[in-house]
Amino acid sequence: MTSHLLRYAAVLLIAAAGLSGAASIYDFTLNAIDGAAAPLSAYRGKVLLLVNVASYCGYTPQYKGLEALYEKYKDRGLVVIGFPANNFGEQEPGTNGEIKEFCERTYHVKFPMYAKISVSGGDQAPLYQYLTGAMGGEIQWNFTKFLVGRDGKLITRFEPAITPESAGVTAAIEKALGK
Numbered sequence: 001m002t003s004h005l006l007r008y009a010a011v012l013l014i015a016a017a018g019l020s021g022a023a024s025i026y027d028f029t030l031n032a033i034d035g036a037a038a039p040l041s042a043y044r045g046k047v048l049l050l051v052n053v054a055s056y057c058g059y060t061p062q063y064k065g066l067e068a069l070y071e072k073y074k075d076r077g078l079v080v081i082g083f084p085a086n087n088f089g090e091q092e093p094g095t096n097g098e099i100k101e102f103c104e105r106t107y108h109v110k111f112p113m114y115a116k117i118s119v120s121g122g123d124q125a126p127l128y129q130y131l132t133g134a135m136g137g138e139i140q141w142n143f144t145k146f147l148v149g150r151d152g153k154l155i156t157r158f159e160p161a162i163t164p165e166s167a168g169v170t171a172a173i174e175k176a177l178g179k
Contacts, residue, residue: 022126022130024151024152025040025050025130025131025148025152025154026039026043026044026152027040027041028127028130029041030083030114030115030125030127031114031115032112032113032115033084033096033099033113033114033115034096034100035115038112038114040127043079043081044152045150046077046078046079046150047077047079047147047148047149047150047173047176047177048078048080048081048146049078049079049080049081049145049146049147049148049164049173050081050083050127050145050146050148051066051080051081051143052083052084052087052119052128052142052144053082053085053092053142053143054084054085054086054088054091054092054143055091055092055094055099055102055103056091056092056093057088057089057091057141057143059141059142059143059160059161060142062163062164063082063103063106063107063109065163065165066082066109066111067080067107067109067111068164068165069164069165069169069170069173070110071110076177077150077177078173078177079111079112080111080112081111081112081113081114082103082109082111082112082113082114083113083116083117083119083125083127083128084096084099084114084115084117085116085117085118085142086118087119087121087139088120088141088142091142092116092142095116099113099116100113119139119144120132120139131146131154131157134154135154136157141159141160144157144158144159145157145158145164145169147172147173147176150176155172155176156172
């Protein structure tokens with residue numbers, strides 16, 4: 001029986017290490033906030049800023065800065081993408097419809113939003129397994145940001161306290177866009 005458990009553990013480790021064989025973020029399909037399948041491959045050739053978001057967090061006002069980044073750089077190829085998550089302090093308890101309405105009404109969010117997912121823990125979405133496995137380890141709180149290049153590969157990670165309008169974020173985006 002012990003050898004059976006060891007084989008099972010080995011299979012789990014191999015699966016976790018392989019992260020579904022993903023070579024880039026383009027290998028993932030999740031649901032948009034309206035429920036439709038939304039493959040990240042639709043953004044091939046774009047620079048992406050992936051952010052786990054929450055409506056009732058001290059960092060929630062970052063939605064304003066994220067939308068400003070999106071508006072400023074979208075014509076040059078930046079796409080900001082929000083992934084609502086209720087992993088930290090239950091700060092995203094609403095339904096996808098409630099989240100969408102809150103973001104549009106309160107922060108006039110026009111950047112793409114995906115359906116609520118788990119970004120941490122035993123039920124962590126495969127995309128976030130890939131992101132955290134490749135860069136910086138586990139997500140510690142809401143509004144962690146991952147910058148992805150046009151090739152679908154991770155460039156850098158910004159922790160929640162680093163605001164979207166910070167010089168480091170804008171410099172990294174401009175470099176990724178080719179300025």
